[in-house]
Amino acid sequence: MSDPRKWVTMGDVARAAGVGKITVSRALRTPAKVSPDTLAKVHKAVDALGYVRDETAGALSSQRSRVVGALVSTLDRPVFATTIRGLEEGLSAGGLQLLLGSTRYAPDKEARMVSTLLGRRPDALVLTSTDHTPQTRRLLENAGLPVIELWELPDDPIFAAVGFSNRAAGRDMTRHLIGSGRKHPVFLRVANANDTRADLREAGYRGALEGFEPRILSLPPDDALSGPDFGAQGLAQALARWPDTDAVICVSDALAVGAWCEAMRRGLDVPGLLAITGFGDIDVAGDAGLALTTIRIDGEAIGREAARLTLAATAGEPLADRIIDLGYTLVRRATG
Amino acid sequence: MSDPRKWVTMGDVARAAGVGKITVSRALRTPAKVSPDTLAKVHKAVDALGYVRDETAGALSSQRSRVVGALVSTLDRPVFATTIRGLEEGLSAGGLQLLLGSTRYAPDKEARMVSTLLGRRPDALVLTSTDHTPQTRRLLENAGLPVIELWELPDDPIFAAVGFSNRAAGRDMTRHLIGSGRKHPVFLRVANANDTRADLREAGYRGALEGFEPRILSLPPDDALSGPDFGAQGLAQALARWPDTDAVICVSDALAVGAWCEAMRRGLDVPGLLAITGFGDIDVAGDAGLALTTIRIDGEAIGREAARLTLAATAGEPLADRIIDLGYTLVRRATG
DNA sequence: GAAAAGTATGGTATCGATACCACGCAAGCG
DNA sequence: CGCTTGCGTGGTATCGATACCATACTTTTC
Structure with a gap:
């Protein structure tokens, strides 16, 4: 560990590259809006200084955190683990990060965890459960963000649901x-x-x-x-x-x-x-x-589909279906 | 979904409670420093408005994100899943949240993911691997935060390591x-x-x-x-x-x-x-x-121990041991 | 009884990025 | 040639919380 807290800021990069810091922001976030040679200058400065953008600050000013909160009942069951894997891969391919919490099947802990996750102002929430306390449900409905429920297919999902019957x-x-x-x-x-x-x-x-x-x-x-x-x-x-x-x-x-x-x-x-x-x-x-x-049950497919829905929703695309049934496979082997 | 983006802020709570917003901050973060009756007023206002603090903003101003980044090679293997479970439980009990990424055993993806995680300015990083590219290792050493490596016990950990031989x-x-x-x-x-x-x-x-x-x-x-x-x-x-x-x-x-x-x-x-x-x-x-x-191997114990170390390190406690060997159990059953 | 120390609270600056508006400059148009 | 249009760029305000300093008031101390 070197001395703590001495991150390079966008301003430092801007100075090194001889441009305004807003240009650095654009070069990294929307490269198309910056001319090729300023882009090169900025990237050179970024590499030279080892700059890593502070997403926390970005989230605050843009009101988009690029984080998705996920709540699982437990990671013990392999199907949930594969679901999380599919979710993580899909999200990270789309530039979103995964904030993970677990409830251990306790409804009161679910309420607390939802609140904690909302504190990070995630762009969406993924829940591997559809059983919520009325309090949690109200919190979720008022949060004004896409909530994707997994595994069960409720008649009236909060936002959307992915699973099977x-x-x-x-x-x-x-x-x-x-x-x-x-x-x-x-x-x-x-x-x-x-x-x-x-x-x-x-x-x-x-x-x-x-x-x-x-x-x-x-x-x-x-x-x-x-x-x-x-x-x-x-x-x-x-x-x-x-x-x-x-x-x-x-x-x-x-x-x-x-x-x-x-x-x-x-x-x-x-x-x-x-x-x-x-x-x-x-x-x-x-x-x-x-x-x-x-x-x-293909847990990974459920995770991937949840990621796809999340990306679409955060990109502002309209929701095609509120309920997505991915089905299951009857695997006939030797016992019947 | 109600209309998007209309979060109650600390200022709203302060106005409703008839106090300054800094008092609200203290009431929620360090209740001991606030008199019992203002505390009650603040909590009443919080409940009435359904306030959820924006941790993003808090992280920016306090320079402490209360987030820990974790990077696993895969969630497929149950031992890793139990490790993550132990970690998540330990961290959430200590008020920290878990940001999860996976590498799928690809060294270049590890470098990218470390960078992505650092973008959230986590208070610590937990890695379920000790094999890093030189570039990643440099990034981690210069980041100036506790890095906890799991499973392997390297001779020279970046910060600390938990595992077995x-x-x-x-x-x-x-x-x-x-x-x-x-x-x-x-x-x-x-x-x-x-x-x-x-x-x-x-x-x-x-x-x-x-x-x-x-x-x-x-x-x-x-x-x-x-x-x-x-x-x-x-x-x-x-x-x-x-x-x-x-x-x-x-x-x-x-x-x-x-x-x-x-x-x-x-x-x-x-x-x-x-x-x-x-x-x-x-x-x-x-x-x-x-x-x-x-x-x-007790994966959950490794996760719990990693959480304990993280909490100690973020609380500023000195590090007792850089290498923690949790051992293993030889389970003798019927095949030898 | 006056000085010192402690408690509860508020004002203002600040964290680091992005949104919004404004500006300079080149190309396109009549 | 003057006008509009569009692109690339920069300045400034802002997001929502906390740090730091200051203030009013209470309690302790010799």
Whole structure:
């Protein structure tokens, strides 16, 4: 570290280049408006002095921060990480920077974080959630900036939403199983409050049954248990209750892995006697030899699309669609 | 969206509360310096107007942005994601915000991103890498701010470094295998250029052999192959070359998974005839039934420690240690 | 009881860039 | 040739907060 706080300013560059500082500003921000030889002089001075523009000051005077705030519930889940990656790449290609916050699924923390992010006067906000407290929603609506919600597709987004339909995914998986001859599919989930995604997948399952008996097993939440634990326990309960079960539609891959392990322990033939399907396409599948039939979501595509929307909105382009459904892929592998 | 750009300013709050705006600033930033009843008046006005302070302006005048720039090579790898999580949580608890950029392992992009981040005049920079171009290194040294490098432990950090010793990890794993009776351990890696981490693990392996013959299999890089592919191929080559091989120390878990699958295909007894170890403790292990012996790195702890250092440094506290070694855990499971 | 120290508050300059307006100069037009 | 038009450039005000200094008033100290 050299001595702190001694940044070269635009004025220094201007003096070195023998031009006015506004010309330096233009040379760097809108080179087309500056003649080629002044441009060269400015760049030479910039390189010589090692100048790095202070975007903070620029943001204040131009009222455009070139920063986008993003709020994720957690980075633990790989899909969110890939979403952030797609977002970051798209934004940085468009000259925007990413300010990241996380909520850890706590609504009150979300409200605080939104406020904190707004303090930076971002050009847009990206939220990987659509569940907001009324207070947060009001804050967002009054902020007067593009707000892009990810993953869920609400009926009435604040500004725009990018994601896929959990209901359709649940429906399609159920139809796939029925279409391949299953007669008694069970829907297996954990009964977490406010888990809208699971609710929607369940609704999709119900809607696709077409006369078959709905069999929904909703396990009580328990912080001591992991996803696979629930899956194992869930399969055991399902078989106890409905011995003729021939398919288990798990609300997540983690549950499906646990159910599969339990099936192996019991020596059940998968997929002959029992089909097991998951949701999310986490990586266990390819790497460790468990080829799970599941629904794959392209998190990176969602991030990239969010970046595209953000760039368009900050460029003042009109919004073509408020709701963008990127869909999903039913990946049929060995378990059903 | 209401009409854009109409933020309430500190002056508005001051007028509503009947005080000077500097008092509002103090009430929000250093409440202890304001009398209780003015404090109450200010807070009332803030709530009534829905005021959110403009940190951009604050940063400009105070020369402290309360932002920390972080540069990661990729968010794909879960360890990095947990590091960022630890960092974000630590920073936000200390009132700092996280500006995120990624390099995708491209040195030239790193230089550009560092420059871009410096444009926000962050109070500190966190880099999940220690390999910098000379140009980047100069930029960082001249920036006059705390730079914290993660994962590697360089001999001469720019400011401070948090991580663990790859060499010691390679050494300990080798000793563990020799100590449990293995006579012919092979070190399996991919010969990527500039992969300092792999080099150091290999050096640790060499140093721990104590008379045993060094057997290093370094596969040529190939973009078409995944980690497990390399692992499978590597085990095959190792056995062809040294039929008495009784242990394979893989440079990463991905390789180890591939090697394990190949061993299963050949019907080899693991760990009876052959031990297989990995590095990194990715999640395959617990979830999918493959209990891999490996080295576990606590990414979140590294992130938290980086946050702690950052907060201390921005608070002006002197630096106790330039190099912080958080170590690793040798996790002994079923494969060796 | 007067001087010294401390507390609460406000005024003004300032951080570093950009917006807006104005100006000089060259080319295009009748 | 005088006028308009457009380009390149510079001066000055401004964005919204905080630093620094000053002021009015209260409390402590010998």
